[in-house]
Amino acid sequence: MVRLITHNLLACHAKDCNTNNFPLAFKDAQLEIREAEFNPEFLKGFLPKIEWTALVDTARQLGDTSLPLEQPEMLDDEFLKNLHHVLLEIHVEEGSMTCPNCGHVYPISNGIPNMLLAEHEIG
């Protein structure tokens, strides 16, 4: 299950790829929506670690426009519920992720992203 919370933490780490290597772009993403338990405390605690623009852009590419472009200062229930859905309930089961810098493709199969590199690609 590549959820957007995990996607927001993954960057390309191929040899010599150190800038503009995030966020990875989903391609041919097959989505599944699975309900998860709402946990506002977790969301509030995790918010500072999120790259907001990357999250909003990625959600929009996957068809979810519920998040505002700017991270709000007031964390009301409606916002947290939308954030919960985007981060934790949208699962990318199949497809791939492409590095915006070097074009390396990381496939996703059965919900597990393959971030392995071949020996010659390791920095």
Added chain:
Amino acid sequence: MISTPDLSHLRTADYDQVYEPAEDTFILLDALEEDAEGLKAIKPSVCLEIGSGSGCVTSFIGNILGPSVLYLCTDINPYACKCTRWTGIQNKVDINVVNGSLATPFGFRLVRQIDIIVFNPPYVPTSEEEAFGAQISRDIGGAWAGGSDGMQVTNILLNQIEALLSPSGRFYLVALKQNNVPNIIQTMQEAYRLKGEVVLQRRAGREHLFIIRFVRNLS
């Protein structure tokens, strides 16, 4: 008493492809259980297990710390990734699994942001060819073959820990006597000012196992 995770969904055939929890796993669980209050006290938000195999250890930590932590796991063995995922589901711990090497998929984004790092590495002294081949083939041999001093894979991660660990973070490492535990602790102190301490040790058959816990040296 925290119960050992339910692994009844895994069969003998699964253990042909993924490391079956054994004494080294159980001493790690015991050390984590002894540290349960301390782990809660640092209010962790991110926990990363490297080489999660069956998924037993992260499921156990999930039982200690509950759902307010993001649980990340990596393993180079794709079958282990599947097992980790199943074990998380079986034990109602929400685990995010990545088929990847060490912490490299998260290295850019989680600089000094991981609160708990756990690694039960391939620590068994073998020939370097065997260790190298096992890592390349990404199969079950990668779970134990550790090169001449059993440190071939561990040493790579030890050089990355300081950059990953949050200010109050803790890193738990399983080691064998032959890995030269005093040398590991001394090297981490000198190179990275990380303070290592043996929190548990045990003889299990031929193996003398150690759990070393590292924290930032704040003095």
